[in-house]
Amino acid sequence: MSQTKSIAAYENLRARTRELSLIDATAALLNWDEDTYMPRQALPFRAEQVAFFSGWSHRQFTAPEVGDWIKACEDYGFASDSDEAANVREWRRSYDRATKLPSELVEEFNRATTLARDAWTDARKRSEFPLFQPHLEKLIALNRQMADKWGYQECRYDALLDGHERGARASQLKTLFAEFRPALVSVLTPAVERSRSVSESFLEADYPIAAQQAFNREVAAAIGFDFEAGRIDTTTHPFCTSLGPRDTRLTTRYNERDFTESFYGVLHEAGHGLYDQGLKPEHYGTPLGNACSMGIHESQSRLWENHVGRSVAFWQHWHPRACHHFPGLSKFSPDQIVRAINRVAPSFIRVEADQVTYDLHIILRFELELKLIEGEVLAANLPAVWNEEFEKMLGLKVPDDARGCLQDIHWSIGAFGYFPTYTLGNLNAAQLMHRAKKDLPQLDAELAKGSYQSLLSWLRAKVHEPGQRFDPQDLMRRATGEPTQSRFHLEYLKQRFVD
C-alpha cells in the first residue's frame, strides 16, 4: 500500500470524525437544553430529534468506508508513539464495538431500555420490584448477547465493563476490592463514632439562591474553571457536558436550606469540567481529544470536590468569602464546617452517601451485577440478595426496594459495568493527589493560600492533555508509578475521618 493512500485514509477519518463531532456536540446541546430550559411539551419532538441525530451519527461512523480507512491506516503502520497511531487504535476499538452488534440487536436493546426505564420509574415510585423484574431479565439477557458479540477473554462482564473503562477486568476489580472492602469497614466504625457529635442538620439555615450562585461561581473560577468557555445552569440531576472544544456546561441544583448541596455539586462538576477544558482543542472530535475513561473522569471530580474542597485548609482559606455570601455562616468556625461536611453515617441511598460508605454501596452493586450477568444470581432474587448483602456491609435493614435495589437508574437503561468506575474514580483521585503532593512539595502551602494553579497544571499535564493516548491503567502508571491501588484512598480516609 502506498504512503499517499494511507495518509488519505487518515485524512478521511479526520474529516468524517470532525463531521461526527459537529453532530454529536449538537446532540449534546439537545440533551443539555432538555435538562435545563426546554419547556415540558417540547419533549416528543425533542426525542425525535435526539433519535435522529444519534442514528445519523451511528450510521456515519459504522459505514463500511470507515472500516476500510481504519484498516488502511493499520496497514500503513504509523509510528507507535504518534498521534495518528493512538487515534487509529481507538477508532478501531470503537468501530469494532459499534459494528460487531447486528442492527436488530441494537434496535431490540434500544426498545427494551425505553420500556425498562419507564417500568423502573413506576416500580421505584411504588417500590414494587416485580414491575421491573421482567425488564431487568430482558436487559440482562440482551447484555449477555451483546457481550458475546463483542467477545472477552475471562468473563462476559468484562465485555460490558470495557465499554465504560477500557481494559478493566472483573478479576482485577475483585482483587482490588477484596483488599479494599475490609479496610474500608475498619475505617467506618471509628469514623461514624467521630461523627456522632455532628447533627445532620448542623449547617441548616437560609441560603438565598443568588448568594449560593455567587459563591459557587467564585470558587469554581478560583480553582480554574474558565467561564469564558463554560457556564453553570440549573437542573434536577446535576451533570457536566461539553458542547464543543471551548464550551463546557456544568449544572447543579439548589437547596435554600443547605448551601453545601449546590456548592459540592458545582465543585464536583467543575472537576469534570476542568478535565474537559484541559483536553487539547486541536484534537477535538478525535480520541486524543476525548477523556480517557469514566474512572479517570470521576477521579477529577472527586479530587476537587473531596480532596481539595472538603479539607480544613480549604475552609480556612474560604471561610471569610463564604461568610461574605452567607453572613449567618460566621457563627461556625472552619473546623466546625469541615466536621459537618465530612459527617459519616451509613444510609440507604448511594447518591447521598458520605465518602466512607460510598464505596461500600458501589462494591455491593459491582458484586451483584457481576453475578446477574454471569448467571449466578437471578433477577427474581435480586431484592433478597441486595437486602442481605446491604445489611452485612452497612448494618442497616433495607426498608423497601425503592431505598434498595430500585434506587439507581443504571440497570434500567441497560448500563452494566458502569458502577465500578465510581470507585475507581475515588481510588484514582487519592492516588493522583498523593503523587501530586510528592511532585509539588509546595502544594499544601499553596492550597492553604487558595492557590490552585500548580495542582491544575500538574493534572493538565498528567491526566487531561493525553486524552485517550493511553489506556486508563497505563495513564495511572505514567502519572503515579503504579496502576490503581486502594491504599492511597484508605490512607486519605483514615487521615480525614479517623486520625
Next chain:
Amino acid sequence: MSQTKSIAAYENLRARTRELSLIDATAALLNWDEDTYMPRQALPFRAEQVAFFSGWSHRQFTAPEVGDWIKACEDYGFASDSDEAANVREWRRSYDRATKLPSELVEEFNRATTLARDAWTDARKRSEFPLFQPHLEKLIALNRQMADKWGYQECRYDALLDGHERGARASQLKTLFAEFRPALVSVLTPAVERSRSVSESFLEADYPIAAQQAFNREVAAAIGFDFEAGRIDTTTHPFCTSLGPRDTRLTTRYNERDFTESFYGVLHEAGHGLYDQGLKPEHYGTPLGNACSMGIHESQSRLWENHVGRSVAFWQHWHPRACHHFPGLSKFSPDQIVRAINRVAPSFIRVEADQVTYDLHIILRFELELKLIEGEVLAANLPAVWNEEFEKMLGLKVPDDARGCLQDIHWSIGAFGYFPTYTLGNLNAAQLMHRAKKDLPQLDAELAKGSYQSLLSWLRAKVHEPGQRFDPQDLMRRATGEPTQSRFHLEYLKQRFVD
C-alpha cells in the same frame, strides 16, 4: 402517471421535509443558545456547526429527487383546496427560489455578507460610511444578479421582496405608501404637540429585574402565551424563535430604570409567539405549518404590543398588578402611564421610534432600497440622499451616518425587500383589529376586563391556523374583506394620538 406514484412522491416530500424540520429546528436551537447562554469562546465551533447544518439542509432540499417529487405531485393534480395542493405549491416556490441560483452565486453571496457585516459593524462604530460603501455596492450587484435568476414581472426589486412577502410588488407598495405617507405626516404634528407635556424620562425609577420578569410573565400568560410550550430568556437583541411544534422561545432585555423596555419587548415577541403556538402541530415542517409571511407575522406582534398593550383599557385593567410588582408605579394613574408609553417625538433611530414616526422610517428605507436595486441611486450617494429625505420626512438633521444610513443591520446581511414588511405588519395589525372588533361586538368590554380569549381565538382561526394555505394578501382578504389598506392604521393613530 398513476395515482399511487404521485401519492408516493407526496409521502417522500413529507418524509424529507420532516427530516429537514428536525435539522432546521436544531439549527434554530444552536442560534437561540448562541444568543442567550453560549459562552463567548464557543463561537468558532458554533459557527462551524451552524454552517454545516445549513449547508446540509440546503443540499437535502435542493436535491434533484425533491424536484422530481414536486413535479410528480403537480402532474397528479391534488384538489386545489386540499392540504396537499397548498404544500406542493409552496414547496415548488421554495424549491425554485433555492435551485434557480447557481451554487457559485450562493457562495459568493455568503462570503460577501460575512465580510459586509464585519465592515458594517466597524463602519457604524466609527460612523464612517466609506468603510461600508464597497460592500454595499457588492451586495447590491449580487442582489440584482439573484433577482435576475429568480425572475420578476415588473421590476427586479419584486424578486427580492417576494422572498420576505410572497406576492408583494413594489408598485403596490408605492401606491399604498403614496396615500399613507402624507396622512401619516398630518397625524404627526398634532401628536407631537400632544406629547410635549410628557418627558421622555417620565416613568424612570428602579424596577428590579425579578419584578419585571414576574410582571412580564404574568401578562404574557394572560394574553394566552403557553409557558408549558415556551419560555422567556434574556438576550441583547430580542427575538422570538420556535424550536419545535411545542417549543416557542421569546427573548428580551432588561433596563433596570425602565420596565417598559422589557415589558413591551415581551408583549411584542409574545405576539409572534402566539402566532407560532397557533400553527397546527400536525403540519409542522410543511408550508401549512409555517407562518404566512413576515408582514403577517409582524401584524401579530404589533397587534398585541400596541393595539392591546398600549391602550387605556389595558392599563386600567393591569394597573393594580403592575403596582403590585412595582410599588413605585402607584404614584402614576393609568392615564399618565398610557400617555408616557405613547409619547410621540421624531428621533433618529428606527428601533426606538414611536408608533407615528416608525412607518416614516420604513418608507424612507423602502424608497431608498428600491432605488439602490433599480440603479436610480448609487451606493456612494446613499448618505446624502438619506439625510436629505430624512430631514424632509421627520424634520431632523441627521448628525452622522451611525444615526443615519448605517443604523440598521439589514442591508449589511444582504437583505433587501425586508423593511416594508414592518409597515405591512402595522397596517395589517390595525386592519385585523378593526375587523375583529366588528366580528366580536363584546371585544372592547372583554379587553377592558383583561379577557383575551375571544380575540386570540379569532386570530387563531383567521390568521394562525391557515399557515401558508393562502398568500398574505389572500389571507388578509379572507380575514378582513380586503387587501392591506392604510386607512385602518391611520384611523387607529388618529384616535390614539390626536383625538
